[in-house]
Amino acid sequence: MSKNIKESTTDKESGYYHRDNKEKGFMYLDHRSVDGKHNFIVDCFITPGNVHDSVPYVSRLTYIMDKFKFDVNCVALDSGYYKKDILKFLEEKKIFSVIGYRRFHRNPDHKFFRYDSSRDCFTDTRTGEIYTYRNIDRQGYKQYRISDNSNKRILRRAIDADVYDRCRERRLSTFGKALYKRRKETIERSFADSKQNHGYRFAQYRGVAKMQQYTWLSCAAQNMKKMAILLTRDSHFFRYYFLFITLKFNIQHIFQFLKNMLDVFSVLSTI
Missing domain, CATH: 1.20.5 (Single alpha-helices involved in coiled-coils or other helix-helix interfaces)
Structure with missing residues (x-):
């Protein structure tokens, strides 16, 4: 099975970026990480525009912890990072993660079914019918049916659905809400400064290597300005x-x- 990939005639290393309600075109993406206290840029990684945000995240977070010896306690991410691999990695590292809510295309009446983790079954709140676990299909989903062997609907639940449930609990907690609110005040502000003051609205060079070098220089300038502001604000000297x-x-x-x-x-x- 072949896949058609759009390629720029002027910059072969760029990727075609297409998202809902956003501008489409050949672009580069900056996968940036900042600290939550002073908004210093700790990592910036350039990829073509057709690389999803979640692809380089685990490797870049590992690089940050190994390079700077940071003791990362919590992270806040947007809904683009709502992936099973990322959630498992963060739980293995004992990092408190808050990821934005992602809307999936579901059946309108899915809200009437409640899952009971202690009994591993679903309950229909309208009729009181109980859907018990039967087997696992070839797609890796657990199937639930009514015990009377009738041909009624089959409910499915992912094998690793508990990972998403724990992510939802963290997002709805008091600390999770405060942490996600802090996210828009740091990373979004950092990108806004880059676009407004450092020519980040358009690619200044061609090729991933040149754009990576330009990004390092731009982020270094932002960090130096941030450092100067903090010193003049907090130092009596x-x-x-x-x-x-x-x-x-x-x-x-x-x-x-x-x-x-x-x-x-x-x-x-x-x-």
Whole structure:
């Protein structure tokens, strides 16, 4: 089975980006990670536009922890990272993860069925019928049916559905809501600064290697500006230093004014 892939005639290394309600075209993607306290950029990885966000995440997070020896306790991600492999990896590393809600195409009446984890069965809240576990199909889903062997509907549940349930509990918790709220104040702000001040709305070069080097330089500039702002805001030395410079400037102007007045008086006295 062959797959048709669009290829740019001017930049072969770029990828065709297409998302719902977003601009389509040949682009590059920056898979960026920032810290949740001061919004410093700790990693930026460039890929073609047709690479999904979730593909390089596990390898980049592993690189960050190995390179900088960070003790990562919690992460906040958008719905594009709502993948089983990522959820399992974060649970294995004992990292508290909050991932945005992702809407799936489901049957309208799925909300009437409640799953009981203790008995491993579904209950129809309208009729009270119980759907018990029967077998696992070839797609890897557990099948549930009514015990009277009737030809009624079959309910399916993924084998690793417990991973998604725990993810939902974390997202709806008090700490999870606060953490996800913090996400839009950090990573989204970082991308906004790059687009507004560092020419990130359009690719400045051709090729992944050149775009990666440009991204490193741009993110380094953002981090240096962030560091300067934090130092001037939190350090008393810089505060008193600027106060001293201002006072020195005013004193120089005062002495210059007095000197000019003495010169004027000396001229008048000689006349």
